Amino acid sequence: MTTDSALRQYLTECQQRVDAALELQLPADSIQPQRLHQAMRYATLNGGKRIRPMLVYASGAALGTGPEKLDGPACAVELIHAYSLIHDDLPAMDDDDLRRGRPTCHKAYDEATAILAGDALQTLAFKVLCRQEPYPFPPPVRLAMVDTLAHASGSRGMAGGQALDLAAVGRQLDIAQLENMHIHKTGALIHASVKLGCLAVPKANPEQVRQLEHYANCIGLAFQVQDDILDVEGDTATLGKTQGKDQANGKPTYPSLIGLKGAKELARNLRQDALDSLSGLDQRADPLRWLADYIVSRHA
Numbered sequence: 067m068t069t070d071s072a073l074r075q076y077l078t079e080c081q082q083r084v085d086a087a088l089e090l091q092l093p094a095d096s097i098q099p100q101r102l103h104q105a106m107r108y109a110t111l112n113g114g115k116r117i118r119p120m121l122v123y124a125s126g127a128a129l130g131t132g133p134e135k136l137d138g139p140a141c142a143v144e145l146i147h148a149y150s151l152i153h154d155d156l157p158a159m160d161d162d163d164l165r166r167g168r169p170t171c172h173k174a175y176d177e178a179t180a181i182l183a184g185d186a187l188q189t190l191a192f193k194v195l196c197r198q199e200p201y202p203f204p205p206p207v208r209l210a211m212v213d214t215l216a217h218a219s220g221s222r223g224m225a226g227g228q229a230l231d232l233a234a235v236g237r238q239l240d241i242a243q244l245e246n247m248h249i250h251k252t253g254a255l256i257h258a259s260v261k262l263g264c265l266a267v268p269k270a271n272p273e274q275v276r277q278l279e280h281y282a283n284c285i286g287l288a289f290q291v292q293d294d295i296l297d298v299e300g301d302t303a304t305l306g307k308t309q310g311k312d313q314a315n316g317k318p319t320y321p322s323l324i325g326l327k328g329a330k331e332l333a334r335n336l337r338q339d340a341l342d343s344l345s346g347l348d349q350r351a352d353p354l355r356w357l358a359d360y361i362v363s364r365h366a
Contacts, residue, residue: 069356069359072352072356073353073356073357073359073360076120076124076353076356077115077116077120077360080116080119080120080123080124080133080140081115081116081119081120083119083123083133083137083140084116084119084123084137084140084141084144085111085116087137087138087140087141088110088111088141088144088145089111091141091145091190091194092106092107092110092111092190093106095107101175101179102179102182102183102186104175105171105174105175105179105180105182105183106183106186106187106190108171108174108175108183109148109149109151109152109171109180109183109184109187110144110145110148110187112165112166112168113166113167114144114147114148114166115366116144117256117289117357117361118140118143118144118147118255118256118259119140119141119143119144119259120353120357121256121259121260121263121282121354121357122136122139122140122143122259122260122262122263122266123136123140123263123353124263124351124353124354124357125259125260125261125262125263125264125278125282125354126263126264126266126267127263127350127351127353128263128274128278128344128347128350128351128353128354129263129264129267129270129271129274129275129278129350130267130270130350131263131266131267135201135203135266136262136263136266137200137201138194138195138197138200138201138203139195139201139211139262139263139265139266140262141191141194142191142192142194142195142211142215142262143191143215143255143258143259143262145187145188145190145191145194146187146188146191146215146218146219146224146255147255148187149183149184149185149187149188149191150184150219150224150228150255151165152170152171152172152180152181152183152184152187153180153181153184153228154228155170155171155172155180156172156177156180156181157172157177159228159232171183171184188219191215192212192215192216195208195211195212195215196208196212203266204268207265207266207268210265211262211265214258214261214262214265215258215262217254217258218254218255218257218258219254219255219258222250222254223250223254223255223258224250224251224252224254224255226250226251227247227248227249227250227251227252227254228251230246230247230250230251231247231251231317234247234317234318235317237318238318239318239323240323241323241324244318244319244320244323245287247318248286248287248290249283249286249287251290252286252287252289252290252293253282253283253286253287253289253290254286256282256285256286256289257279257282257283257286259282260278260279260281260282261279261282263278264278264279273346274346274347277343277344277346277347278343278344278347278354280339280340280343281340281343281344281354281358284336284337284339284340284343284358285336285337285340285357285358285361287336288333288336288337288340288358288361288362289361290320291320291329291332291333291336291362292333292361292362292364294319294320294321294329295320295321295326295329295330295333296364296365296366297319297321298319298321298326299326300365300366320332333362334362336362337358337359337361337362340358341355341358
């Protein structure tokens with residue numbers, strides 16, 4: 067099996083696994099308030115790549131634990147991601163009409179329903195982590211997971227990064243400022259995904275955990291660099307969102323700051339740094355290696 071086919075198979079397995087788990091956690095759309103629950107399901111069960119859940123599964127696997135222990139954390143991080151996309155797309159934020167090839171939540175429903183759906187998905191994520199069943203962890207582990215995801219989602223993580231992003235529109239940032247913004251906006255949740263997988267293995271080797279966290283930092287930034295590249299080179303149909311939106315809105319990006327060639331070189335260097343950080347791990351870390359390659363070669 068080639069690396070590409072192995073990655074596709076692993077992605078499919080992770081997508082199917084977390085989708086089945088999300089289906090169990092999301093309220094049925096027949097339960098009151100029906101429109102809110104419909105919007106939550108619309109925004110979550112819509113064919114996303116599930117990169118963050120895959121990182122949870124792959125990080126746990128690299129440290130020797132099976133996917134059945136990781137469904138809860140994988141669900142939680144995807145619920146946070148789904149909420150963030152709903153809110154990012156709102157008129158007061160990025161004002162997007164298209165997400166994953168479909169109308170954004172506030173277009174498919176309405177703005178108020180979309181805001182509430184995002185709020186409800188966020189709180190559901192923490193409810194999933196707090197439940198003892200069907201994902202049993204000792205209370206200290208569950209508390210550490212809640213703390214990790216809360217930190218990554220809040221003002222010192224993703225929400226803070228979005229605030230920096232909004233404040234940067236029309237401004238010229240230097241490379242350090244741009245990196246700091248994306249470490250928070252995109253990188254924090256990717257880092258949390260890896261850390262959640264590590265926390266599911268309480269007796270993990272501390273040095274291996276450190277290596278995995280460094281890997282997470284590298285691919286978190288590489289993911290955003292590639293997003294910026296695709297905003298220039300991609301097309302709307304493939305991306306599933308409006309191509310060229312960042313440039314049109316005057317947002318600072320890596321291509322605008324260091325050029326398209328420089329951005330591509332940076333993405334490649336971050337990928338190599340991520341791969342180097344896994345050098346002490348065995349073949350159980352291969353999905354993480356495949357993912358590092360995928361992040362800087364993807365077209366959507």
